[in-house]
Amino acid sequence: MKAVIQRVKKAQVKVGERVVGKIGPGFLLLVGIRRGDSQKEAQGLAEKILKLRIMADEKNHLNKSIIDANGELLVVPQFTLYADTKKGRRPNFIKAAKPKTAKKLIDRFVAELKKSGLRVEKGEFGARMEVELVNDGPVTIILTQERKKP
DSSP states (O other), X not given: OEEEEEEEEEEEEEETTEEEEEESSEEEEEEEOBTTOOHHHHHHHHHHHHHOOOEEOTTSOEEEOTTTTTOEEEEEEOGGGGOBOSSSSSOBOTTBOOHHXXXXXXXXXXXXXXXXXXXXXXXXXXXXXEXXXXXXXXXXEEEEOOOOOO
């Protein structure tokens, strides 16, 4: 699994004219699922994001987690995070999980985030979405949660 975390002052995602998710200060999470990912990766990535200290403290240092800051989370599924551009000019998405599997893992990831008690919103899986955000910082982090090899 891979996530692009953007610290935001606010963000929303629309499908057509309908707002399907909207948050105030917190994280916009663009999340991609790779073939072979499992619930274990979903749980591990959620835990890492919740504990990541990239929220500002009173001195504007990156010392607080999203939990410490009582922030909000907006999860947007994005299979294009697993684009392979090594050959040619058209990305290959063979590394991305099939939609049925990816949807289950996105739902599991969201459920893990919700266990924190924070407000969690999400985009609509498989839909063409418009994402609007106001970056805070800007602070942008890319995390990858991979299976450990035996």
